[in-house]
Amino acid sequence: xxxxxxxxxxxxAALTREVGAEDNGAISLFVGTVRNVNEGRxxxxxxxNAYAPMAERELAQIAEEASARFGTRHIVIEHRTGYLALGExxxxxxxxxxxxxPSLDGARWxxxxxxxxxxxxxxxxxxxxxxxxxxxxxxxxxTADA
Amino acid sequence: xxxxxxxxxxxxAALTREVGAEDNGAISLFVGTVRNVNEGRxxxxxxxNAYAPMAERELAQIAEEASARFGTRHIVIEHRTGYLALGExxxxxxxxxxxxxPSLDGARWxxxxxxxxxxxxxxxxxxxxxxxxxxxxxxxxxTADA
Amino acid sequence: MTLEVLLFASYADAAGASRVQVVVPDGATVADVxxxxxxxxxxxxxxxxxxxxxxxxxxxPELAVAVxxxxxxxxxxxxx
Amino acid sequence: MTLEVLLFASYADAAGASRVQVVVPDGATVADVxxxxxxxxxxxxxxxxxxxxxxxxxxxPELAVAVxxxxxxxxxxxxx
Numbered sequence: 001x002x003x004x005x006x007x008x009x010x011x012x013a014a015l016t017r018e019v020g021a022e023d024n025g026a027i028s029l030f031v032g033t034v035r036n037v038n039e040g041r042x043x044x045x046x047x048x049n050a051y052a053p054m055a056e057r058e059l060a061q062i063a064e065e066a067s068a069r070f071g072t073r074h075i076v077i078e079h080r081t082g083y084l085a086l087g088e089x090x091x092x093x094x095x096x097x098x099x100x101x102p103s104l105d106g107a108r109w110x111x112x113x114x115x116x117x118x119x120x121x122x123x124x125x126x127x128x129x130x131x132x133x134x135x136x137x138x139x140x141x142x143t144a145d146a
Numbered sequence: 147x148x149x150x151x152x153x154x155x156x157x158x159a160a161l162t163r164e165v166g167a168e169d170n171g172a173i174s175l176f177v178g179t180v181r182n183v184n185e186g187r188x189x190x191x192x193x194x195n196a197y198a199p200m201a202e203r204e205l206a207q208i209a210e211e212a213s214a215r216f217g218t219r220h221i222v223i224e225h226r227t228g229y230l231a232l233g234e235x236x237x238x239x240x241x242x243x244x245x246x247x248p249s250l251d252g253a254r255w256x257x258x259x260x261x262x263x264x265x266x267x268x269x270x271x272x273x274x275x276x277x278x279x280x281x282x283x284x285x286x287x288x289t290a291d292a
Numbered sequence: 293m294t295l296e297v298l299l300f301a302s303y304a305d306a307a308g309a310s311r312v313q314v315v316v317p318d319g320a321t322v323a324d325v326x327x328x329x330x331x332x333x334x335x336x337x338x339x340x341x342x343x344x345x346x347x348x349x350x351x352x353p354e355l356a357v358a359v360x361x362x363x364x365x366x367x368x369x370x371x372x
Numbered sequence: 373m374t375l376e377v378l379l380f381a382s383y384a385d386a387a388g389a390s391r392v393q394v395v396v397p398d399g400a401t402v403a404d405v406x407x408x409x410x411x412x413x414x415x416x417x418x419x420x421x422x423x424x425x426x427x428x429x430x431x432x433p434e435l436a437v438a439v440x441x442x443x444x445x446x447x448x449x450x451x452x
Contacts, residue, residue: 120451121381266371
């Protein structure tokens with residue numbers, strides 16, 4: 001298992017190889033990418049800002065929980081920080097497993113947990129020159145693992 | 147959309163790029179790989195045999211159905227044929243979508259349909275030198291889309 | 293009419309061939325072809341209702357077949 | 373005791389700083405720190421129950437804090 005914040009493009013093929021193993025029958029990957037539109041506004045790019053030491057800790061914690069829940073150590077999560085252009089991958093989650101169902105379930109569970117609790121914020125840069133922090137959850141409703 | 151049988155290794159990174167688009171927020175990938183054990187028997191490699199024209203037709207049909215069901219044209223499926231060594235990818239499914247839930251659902255739906263109805267068979271080569279056709283479904287219980 | 297039926301995987305191994313020829317009356321259905329294959333090549337381990345493809349599509353037992361159709365017996369699939 | 377609280381994203385923008393200093397009594401809790409931040413930096417758009425991290429973990433309002441703890445106010449997260 002390996003989880004990290006990264007400042008450079010994420011190599012999907014390398015992550016796929018990393019979770020590969022001879023007793024795996026399945027690898028599921030989820031790739032989050034920068035969209036050109038959000039809630040009707042034309043987006044130019046997104047700046048990802050993290051509370052780095054806590055984000056690293058939460059990513060590692062999510063991988064540990066996923067490992068216990070889905071029964072595999074073949075888990076890698078990389079999340080980018082800094083400015084990303086349209087189409088670039090902001091996060092890649094790779095889960096290898098002997099069987100396909102827990103591999104697919106694992107990738108899905110990890111992205112949902114990541115979005116719920118990892119302290120990362122997006123500053124959207126709009127085509128019209130403005131910028132705004134994206135509020136993923138209703139203010140004050142984020143519950144995390146407290 | 148693109149679906150095909152291939153005789154050479156599948157390039158996961160190329161497929162990821164192929165389903166990428168500026169209005170996508172998510173790409174989900176499923177990679178089937180050759181396991182070293184099946185039902186307790188040590189496997190050395192697997193020979194994938196297809197009824198090629200029908201398999202190509204079913205793959206294309208599954209992609210069309212997935213497109214209608216999940217609302218995206220960013221779908222690529224490659225399935226290998228021939229002899230594969232342990233750890234090699236036998237199938238890669240890539241689904242790009244503006245939102246993550248239908249992207250994940252789409253990849254899962256496609257692999258389930260593929261296993262249910264695409265005319266491909268596996269001849270497992272065991273470490274003990276024997277070979278056997280894998281019967282994925284109970285004989286006579288395969289229903290396909292008839 | 294004389295028809296050829298394609299065989300794959302365990303069916304082909306059991307028959308020792310990748311196709312089998314059968315003679316069926318004009319207007320025969322998929323079910324008639326299956327019955328003729330059972331008679332012509334009893335070694336093929338066909339289930340009670342084997343999957344049959346006609347022109348690359350799964351076919352129902354009632355479908356009528358004709359000379360020129362591509363017929364295939366489909367063993368339980370195992371792709372992925 | 374004097375504590376520093378880290379700010380991020382919209383909170384940092386509103387405060388015009390990446391941290392805010394507050395003075396709270398010894399034995400103060402996370403809730404006391406939040407109240408002190410509200411008083412010291414009213415421009416920060418804190419919800420009724422803001423998320424607070426103590427030493428990189430989400431903390432409950434009742435948790436006691438001490439000098440040396442790393443405190444942070446966590447705006448609604450938006451990773452992925």
